[in-house]
Amino acid sequence: MPRARALRPQAPAEGETVLWQGRPAMAGRRLIELLGFLILLGLLTWLAMELIRPHFAGSGFAGTPDASALPLILAMVVGMMLIIALPVWLRSSARARARYMLTNRRALIWLGDRIVGEAMLFGAQMEAGPAEVAFTTPHVWLDWRLRDEGIDRIRFEQTEDAMKVAAIAEDHGARWINRPEDGAAG
Structure with a gap:
């Protein structure tokens, strides 16, 4: 019988690889x-x-x-x-104070030693700009401190590596819906 999902997302475990980590420059x-x-x-x-x-x-x-x-x-x-x-x-x-983490399965936002935001990459819609990457998916979990007025989504804000992160996420199942046409994504 499959184990029920925990209320708060867990840290990366066996089989999950950390591909990128960063902090907002805010x-x-x-x-x-x-x-x-x-x-x-x-x-x-x-x-x-x-x-x-x-x-x-x-x-x-x-x-x-x-x-x-x-x-x-x-x-x-x-x-x-x-x-x-x-x-x-x-x-x-x-x-x-957030820390961002991209694994081969999820986009995570950490606050201290706790995960306060999680989005599954596979099938997620992703938008990226010069300093932000946002993931929208039905499989998202957000702490109240990160909720916005609109739809629930995970946002890596004020990061210099936004295009690099988007390219990595796309390689692991996220669908890039606003890809730049000038090749700035790689």
């Missing part, structure tokens, strides 16, 4: 994302305070707040900031 991009995120968070905080300010004078809805309401108001603003900031920060941090 230092500059991460700084830009952080600045944009801080600006957005600042604007949202300002907006929240502007929405609250009219109620300081009193209203039928909120009554007339006194000094004892200030800690509650501050806790609500800080809570709002954490609800917005924490998932975004965790996701951005995970993407920047």
Whole structure:
């Protein structure tokens, strides 16, 4: 009887060969994302305070707040900031700390000693650009930190070896759907 698939993908085992490994070069991009995120968070905080300010004078809805309401108001603003900031920060941090691995069977994304993304190469649709390779397949597993708004796919982001990785993946069963016509793939 075949063994049931584990919830989290396992490390490469016997019969699986590591063909390529790399890391994203995201230092500059991460700084830009952080600045944009801080600006957005600042604007949202300002907006929240502007929405609250009219109620300081009193209203039928909120009554007339006194000094004892200030800690509650501050806790609500800080809570709002954490609800917005924490998932975004965790996701951005995970993407920047990721390690990529291509084996003869799978495309893997590691975070520390755990696999957080896996796509089976055979039959996967692959798109490659100058700095990114993306694998779309029904056999994909993603941790929540790597999920995007669109379809689930494994992305090797900000890698200088994107075309080399795509060529290796194609040799092991991935279908390259946006192959460059100038021969830049080999």
